[in-house]
Amino acid sequence: MSERSKLPVSSGSTGAAARALLDAGLAALKRQEYGTAIAHLESLFRTPAERSVQLKARMGLVMAYEKSGNVQEAIALCQTLSNSSHVQTRRWAAKALAEIAQRHPEAAEPAAASAQSLEAPPAAARPASEDDLAAGLTHAPGSRSPSRPLRSPSHPPAASASSLPNDTAIAPVQTTPIDWRLAGRAQKWSPLPMVDRAGLWALGLGTAMALFALLRGLLLATFWLFNHTIARITFPVDLRYYSIYRDPAALVLLGLLGLAIALPWLMTLLLRRAYQMQPLAVDTLEQASPEAARVLKRIFGQQQRPLPKLELLPTDAPLLLTYGSLPRLSHLVLSRGLLAQLRDDEIAALVAGEIGHLQHWTAGVMSLVTLVGLLPYLLYRVLGQWGDSQRNAGLRALAMDGSLLGYGLFWLCRAVGLWFSRRRLFYSDRTSSNLTGNPNALSRALLKCSLGLSQAVAQQRQTSPLLESLELLMPVGIKTSLTLGSLYAQHPSPDLLQWDCQNPYRHWLSVSNAHPPLGDRLQHLSRYAQHWRLFPELDLPPAAPPRLSWKERRPLLLQASPYLGLGIGLAIALFLWLVGGVATQFNWRGLTWMWGDRTLLMGCGLLGFSFGTFVRINSFFRDIPRTAPTDLSLVELMQPPAPIPLPGQPLRLRGTLLGQRGICALPSQDLLLQCETGLIRLHHTHRFGPLGSLLAPGRHPSGLIGRPVTVTGWFRRGATPWIDVETIQTTQGAVCRSEHPLWSTLVAIAAALWGFHVILTGF
Template sequence: MPSYQQPSLEAGLAALKQGNYYAAITQLVPIANSKNQSNTCLQAQVGLVMAYARTGEITKAITLCDYLIRSTNPQVQEWAQRALEHLNKVQKRHKKTRTLENGFVAFDNSLATPLVSTTTRQQKEGIPEKNTPNPDIDIPNTTATEPVSIYWRHARRAKVWQPLRKYNSILSRLLALGTFIAIFWVLWGLISLLMALITQILEKLPYVNPLPLLYTNPASLILFLLLVLLGLSPWLLDWLLAKFYGQQPLSKEILYSHSREVLRVTQRACQLRHWPVPRLQILPMAAPIMLTYGNLPCTARIVVSQGLLEKLSDDEIATIYALALGQIGRLDFLVMSLALLVTLPVYQLYQQASTWGNKSDKEIWRWTATALSSLSYGIWCLLAGTTLLNSRFRLDSSDRYAAEITGNPNGLIRALLKIAIGIADDIKKQEHTSWQLESLNIVAPVSHQQSLCLGSIAGYLPWESFLMWENSNPYRQWFTVNNSHPLMGDRIQRISQIAHHWHLETELHLTIPESFPVKPQSFLLQIAPWLGIPLGFVLAGMFWLIWQTSYTFHLVNLQWIYDDWSFMTGFMMIGFSIGTVMRINAFFPEIKPLALQADDQLPQLLTNPFVLPVDSISVRFVGKLLGRRGISNCLSQDLILQSSTGLVKLHHVPLWGLSVTPQELIGRQIIVTGWLRRGATPWIDIQTLETQNGKTINSPHPIWSTVLAVIAQAWGAYIMLTAQSVGG
């Protein structure tokens, strides 16, 4: 069962009364589109008019009033006519500024029964709840999902502001040190494995003796090489980015033509820190992106893409450069430059192997390229994974610095959201995630994965409604473990707190619900497989204590427990298996045709702040399949559905031997049936992919989960039995 509250008219009206307009919209939209509760539906529509007007969605409010005028209820008709007159006046009066914050004129309180009791005249509107005719109102889906121009409040910046409290950098230094150690150990493990493999091959060959070097510990050599790379990282990255990404110097004149404020901000910040101005570079990319690298402030580089300069306004570009300046001179700046230098060559190997394999006509070379591409991509993911914690937490301090040096936290919020929009637009135009976006993701200001839904539904849904999950779900941080960037909702919330500290109106009005009806049992079910591992360890400890007590009293002698502690691993594997089995039915419930949601409901399905990924929503979406083609997508790592309302990530489990693979359907219209999940990155677990000509691809998610549980169970049992036989 879902662990969240169903949309409620009472909850929506209560949120409207308290001024939580975006929470009210989230609750009222599903009810307003209902056709079987006419009286309740009518009240929800009136509440939506109020909420839309308060949040600046005046076009939606006017559209909804046009439908309410057709109501068979005369009181509702009269109310809607007066409301429409006021809304049209407000729209004309604020056409240039597009600001409705103080311009929404109160409606007259002349209806019979008040809909919502409020303390202000502006919120007093009524609609009879009893003995009223059932209105026959059919509001099309376009009232909720039709794209409109994106509304920006353009909240002002600070003219005079106080410095923020000094940021505690101890945690960031520890994370940077931990990242360096993680990179070292991953490289040591990979190189040791390669040396052992080469040694075994040479030992089996006749007349060949392995080199003595292969028997040595490579730790000292790896540490030395990493220190050398740290010292040479600025110049090596200059060469890599120029060679494979087309990086070029960015002149101050060109930068000044896009943003006059950037040079002032950069010079002022560098003067305060007694730094030279960093070298400015540009990438010929349409997607907006920024990155910094170097090892010292005097060798720092700030790189932006052409798309960032074109899509952001003057003050927004300045905030992104300030964000870049906030990353320079820190220990994590040095370590992230090293991580970028280590990961880029591996990613280039993946890219070149995929390109070579796609061009090859011989099957043997295609299989060789597929293996090399998959292996290099896996190594790249492993190396990039060492930076996840550091990448997430370092943006907190750089956001603070960008807001403080510019006095423009609202400009930074707009810049981050526009970057997400630009990335989503680039993915739609290219019909796949570009090599540049993925390979530079760990140092980008906004992740390409979090930009998919966030950037593509802009205009279909208020920002606050989408971000409510990301700044209010009590378990949200657990789902960022494999993310390279913090949740955008949390990030904007922190920036908004800076604006509040300076007594500024915020660009977004993020609200947090007063109650969190997420049941702990649902979260425990969500993490059941991983929870089974420590529980297995605890059970193994109890087992050990029981048999030790029995041995002390000469009851039973199980010497294998003392001789081989691998039985602990067996218990943990069995615990993981039991947890996986417990979650399968809830994670993959039966898909009922009558309960399937269509793609035009995607924005509304993402607004509930209380769902967890285990709260599966059965969907049947129609759209275009995007992603990289051929060998570069043999692991199904880049599958995206472009629906009528936005982009959503697709999860598919590859199965060898299929006559048709998802890569072959890229660029075509498809029907996706599966389970929509709301996490740090919303995604759909595919059940089937269907084409217009009848081809169907099944994705065996539940089957593979069951197989994984069985393997873990058998492996755990084998470990315990082997330990027992050895001990005996």
């Protein structure tokens, strides 16, 4: 490691060293030694420094780049400064851009246009001397520098709020330019200590076995339904001869092996047909991120393997993913938004993380789970779009049934891979840091992906099918990015990540997410940076101790009471089995029936689940007073963060309803509220649960999409913040009710009755 990288993270000598580099760079700039000035000022960013020092160094680099003939770098850095949140910095950038445009009109046409669009018009252009600049830098306001602007992707212009009808206008969310710290990277580093991957591989094997068990169970249920249906049909033809009683295990195993073999080609075909994926040349990637191309060539060259096939998704959302059954047959997919919104080193850090999936042999299992889920998901989309175009009520109902069935199968397949998806990301983050020596770039990349995903949802006014169907393969999930990304764009503060870092229940409350809490990952990356004596990109709060007392666990137990009740019921059933076994040994005939009786297991489990659900209902759905807070800021709701979703904050919140339309909206998985401070997910439930969408599709809130509404409900803080809806009311008075408490009560009653029936009748 170099001597500079060995400096303490927060020592006073580090700040003095940064100021010395700044003074040396500005002195070289006065002497017109531009190469020396650039070397000193660029070296400053590899050491911790105050924001004011970093800002002065960037302003000095603008002049040094221009004088040394690197006009494009000067323009890019100047445009970066023009996005600062400080007015004086923007004015200085506007003036500098105008002067560069006068001196280099052939290279600075975009810069001149950008300067004219800034808040403060440029002052009268006059050539600025190095002395003037050095003098001005001593009084420049402090700021962290945002990342350099990259090529903006081409996309259709969004309709302005004024061009929309009054009942569909969306209040624009005001975003704050983020001043990224741009913390440095290690120049020479020793790899982080090796981590045992046996647990990861065991979890991957368990995921494959769970997928096999799921498909086998679905086929067994299908065979049972088929056999019982044809058993009742004896006229005019007796179909019982065609009953299926064979175990489908061999069929499922052969099917999964076939999918695994055909995975690279089948996945490529589906992505090109459904999402217009297209090949990406290595030269194109090298232009967008030279470091990413170098990392790919270096790693695969050392392993003497061919490079993964590069693909491009034409979407403005920043995402990338890797799929393939074997590393030699892998595909690396990047989006247009990723190449446009992230810096060179940030793209390289994400690509190195995808290489980590290949090195750990996790890409194959995750790709197979995604492919198996993608097939019914595409069925859900195709049938939903086809049903929306049908006028015949029977055909439309058939499309609704098939579409909901397809989404249900996709949801089950997705659930199989959630644990493995969350766990493997910690390993890939560690591998990315080892390969690049730049955990700070990966921290910025993950945050920028979160910002870009939430922005893509806001622009499209719904979650795109691409983001939903491929979430298991993405480095950052849409569910974890939705609220955090929209809030961080306005309030770029590490305090928003406090729940992710310090909540002792964060891992338990993330069981339904494909990605761990983002703050948890960023905290690991900060530790890697500190291990190499680097200043971390974010000042995150310290992690909470993992050990909890019994008193601290009680709220979580209440939150999980339905599932805890199920476990207690099963435990009681096993105890009764034990009593029956003892009774069998002593020939107590009145109790011997309990030994090995499966109906006890099922009945007691149902009764325990019912009891746990009743225990939680009153605490989960408190009465909403008429004086409930109105139009609270999402930032206020997120701070201080509640440890668990229970009991929830009653509120009324105004905003615009976003989400899917038509049949594809019936699962209610994409119901969002866009308010002035950000985006938040809504949970709407019919009194009859998922079947309610089929019984009364006209009462679904998708009919209010795009309209300003007032939502009444309970805000819940979990790994994904959400609002349990009570009512959604438009400005015209139309009301759509959600009946989650009633549905939970009906489920609890049904489970109790079913449990008693099973125990008493033995069926």
